[in-house]
Amino acid sequence: MKTTEKRSVNVAIVGLGDVGGEFLDQLLHLKEQGIKVICAAQLSDTAGRQRAEDEGIPIFTSGEIMSMGDAIDIIFDLTGNPELRANMRKKMMETNNKHTIIAPEIIARMMWSVLTNNSAFIGHDDIGY
Secondary structure (H helix, E strand, O other): OOOOOOOOEEEEEEOOOHHHHHHHHHHHOOHHHOEEEEEEEOOOOOHHHHHHHHOOOOEEOHHHHHOOHHHOOEEEEOOOOHHHHHHHHHHHHHOOOOOOEEEOHHHHHHHHHHHHOOOOOOOOOOOOO
């Protein structure tokens, strides 16, 4: 049976550098559509991290985000770090998290094009899974 109840999508962003900061700005415009950025990870001080903090979005480590389990629907990995991505996938398997999706940068690139009607998304070289 279909429900008419609007379900939110809880999102985390790992990496709030140039790419992640711009992506955060786009996602913040989607609150009314039920897209909620519930947390982010960024080790260094960046404009994206500051924006997240200004918006009241908690900053955690990637490990803390992975421990949140199915409270997160989608994790956008915008670090450009394949080793970190592999570690996040491993943590999901270890915790038997079959709910959360780790979306690589190629998905963010596609969403960027749709949201902004602009394909000029400056990203990292490694955009695969």
